[in-house]
Amino acid sequence: MEKKIDVFFEQDKAIAISVISILQKGNECLATNYTLDSYLNGDNNFVKFIIAKIDEKYAGYIIFKNVDETIDLEYILVDEKYRNMLVGSKMIEKMLEYAVQNNVKNIMLEVRRSNKKAICFYEKNGFQMVNIRKNYYNDTHEDALIYNLQVK
Numbered sequence: 001m002e003k004k005i006d007v008f009f010e011q012d013k014a015i016a017i018s019v020i021s022i023l024q025k026g027n028e029c030l031a032t033n034y035t036l037d038s039y040l041n042g043d044n045n046f047v048k049f050i051i052a053k054i055d056e057k058y059a060g061y062i063i064f065k066n067v068d069e070t071i072d073l074e075y076i077l078v079d080e081k082y083r084n085m086l087v088g089s090k091m092i093e094k095m096l097e098y099a100v101q102n103n104v105k106n107i108m109l110e111v112r113r114s115n116k117k118a119i120c121f122y123e124k125n126g127f128q129m130v131n132i133r134k135n136y137y138n139d140t141h142e143d144a145l146i147y148n149l150q151v152k
């Protein structure tokens with residue numbers, strides 16, 4: 001039987017952070033230059049959380065930041081058990097709906113050059129590479145590829 005995928009915005013930041021921590025613990029999670037806690041503090045009013053559930057189990061999340069006409073996609077993760085079932089694409093779709101409703105013109109993200117899976121996923125979902133940041137990541141000094149999606 002086809003699994004039911006629910007994708008929704010979690011407005012309660014503390015709940016979102018606890019779901020995200022659980023999913024991160026169960027999955028190999030590439031470091032970003034930001035900690036999860038930093039999204040709870042500071043200018044966190046710009047930060048939004050999308051959560052996906054499959055058959056009532058937490059399956060994935062997106063963290064993004066929206067300031068004016070731009071969204072920065074901070075992180076996307078789908079639990080290994082649920083990959084390649086379009087959970088990631090459905091969460092991107094939800095973010096796009098938000099973008100259209102909120103007059104967002106561009107969605108930007110950065111990805112490690114070595115993360116071929118994610119690069120393929122982003123390109124399938126309409127993102128195009130626009131720039132390269134050399135030695136970007138604090139841990140490995142790997143390059144970041146910058147991708148953009150223009151919202152129509």
Ligand SMILES: CC(C)(COP(=O)(O)OP(=O)(O)OC[C@H]1O[C@@H](n2cnc3c(N)ncnc32)[C@H](O)[C@@H]1OP(=O)(O)O)[C@@H](O)C(=O)NCCC(=O)NCCS
Binds near residue numbers: 075076077
């Ligand atoms: C990238 C990620 C979010 C994709 O989520 P997902 O739910 O598996 O993606 P979808 O099922 O929507 O897949 C859509 C497309 O992505 C691509 N893709 C997904 N997994 C892939 C893989 N293992 N190898 C190559 N391409 C892959 C495919 O092109 C797929 O399209 P297809 O089914 O038509 O072939 C998921 O693999 C993940 O959580 N990775 C680890 C965390 C990560 O790297 N996040 C990005 C940090 S920048």
